[in-house]
Amino acid sequence: MKRTYVFKLYRSKKNKKLHRLIEIASSVYNHLLALQKCFYRFYKSYIPLYRLQKHLTKLKQFQRFCHWNQLGSQALQEIAERIDKGYKRFFDALRKKREWKVCPPRFKPARKYKSFTLKQAGYKLFEDHCIRIGKEKYKFFKSRTIQGEIKTLTIKRDSLGDIYLCFSCEVKNEKVQESMTGKNAGFDFGLITFCTSSDEEKIESPLFFKRQQKALKHAHRKVSSKQKGSNQRKKAHLVVARLHRKVFRQRRAFHFEQARLLISRYDALFFEDLNLNAMKKRYGRKINDLGFHSFLQIVKNYAEQRGKIVHLIDRFEPTSKTCSSCGHAIKDLDLKVRSWCCEVCCTEHDRDINAAKNIFRVGTSTLRLGDVRPNKLAIAV
Ligand SMILES: [Zn+2]
Structure with a gap:
């Protein structure tokens, strides 16, 4: 390792x-x-x-x-x-x-x-x-x-x-002993809440870049007011660089903290394999500010050290549009709709929690960790 x-x-x-x-x-x-x-x-x-x-x-x-x-x-x-x-x-x-x-x-x-x-x-x-x-x-x-x-x-x-x-x-492959909890969960990344678990827990993202945006704007303005090639301009550049470094460090600390918590709580974790390049094109800098990719990397590393499982489910799985309690799939779901009601079983769904539950279901069935089919389907069978 x-x-x-x-x-x-x-x-x-x-x-x-x-x-x-x-x-x-x-x-x-x-x-x-x-x-x-x-x-x-x-x-x-x-x-x-x-x-x-x-x-x-x-x-x-x-x-x-x-x-x-x-x-x-x-x-x-x-x-x-x-x-x-x-x-x-x-x-x-x-x-x-x-x-x-x-x-x-x-x-x-x-x-x-x-x-x-x-x-x-x-x-x-x-x-x-x-x-x-x-x-x-x-x-x-x-x-x-x-x-x-x-x-x-x-x-x-x-x-x-x-x-x-x-x-x-x-380093020789030294596994850190971590007690198994017997709990598994699926997680859905989102733009409004950073991460939602299938246990209905939500982690909010502090959006560190957004917090510093005002300061950054000010610093950038200082740079452009200085003469090109001057020492003052170099100094102004340093202020911008320092702010960026601060944001990067804050975000990384947040990621490590959350990853550590998740790994200590669950044995198997399921995430969606996101197409970040396409998301970046559509939603811009917010995707960078959340830093999903680096977060996943940290979770994977922790999991490897502690003998836990991280599994990514297929990105084309319709996790948001499927009802997690009966398996009914609706055709269209606008991004603005945060909660919806299933036509078949009349369950009220929170968009993110529903997606997390579906990710959990797909993940456990692919890894064969247990049968978590939708309730009503199970009854019908
Ligand atoms: Zn339903």
Whole structure:
């Protein structure tokens, strides 16, 4: 099992050197990408990884590119791997003919390029919150002990210029003991309530982005009032970046908290497999603000560690339009309708709870965890 530990590096003048290394990495990336793009234009295919890496070793011997050597050979090779991965994904998507538009990796300006990765060589960890990268020593706050074997170290910077160390470790599959509760539930994501469970519980979303929108508007206005290229404009940009980071952290904390709660309560959890790209097109930034995808990822990770089940049901299952008590499906249900009454069994339904119950029913029957057919159908049989 893989686990990543992230530590923040203390701010120091020395960090400039790391920023410089990231800039070098960006120039290598753009150089190799230009080669790939050229190759693609002529042959409609891409340069295989080993040839790209071989070419890279030749290039760095030239006077013109000798500054690339500051980065270390493994980090350089890893950049070639990144491009290779991007192109592989691009060709895979082309082959599968996805519904959304696919494009090959793009050029990245140095300020948008964020990280480089070291494998075994190029760094050394010391006992006292200290690390040597290249020839320089840096200090960071080691808030946790690193468990498992360190595979790679990625040095990453965020848009505020803070640098983070991300240790990717291979941990032995240690399952955290969590008592089984014997309860299963289905969950429906929604735009008005974040998540509704089939036990009729609702989790409201705090909509962190929406809360900061006023402040963001103000900050953006400050940016545009400053002269282009000036230091003041850079400072104003930092304010915007800080607000975005705050929103991101708040949302992530909320996700972790809720995921932890759900996993401790239930043994098997069922969700709907959402087509987020289509939803984004239709509902815009609110979908991003809710962050369903990252929430699901966190729930899955927790479940894997604690031996619980997360199952996604098919996205074309008509969960909202089916009555959860008799199984009668209605033809049309407008999004504005929050509650409706079944024509056949006259049950009053809350839209979200009904959907969650249906998700639960479909999920349990596909995993064969129990028979939860609609009541009346069961009687008729
Ligand atoms: Zn009904």
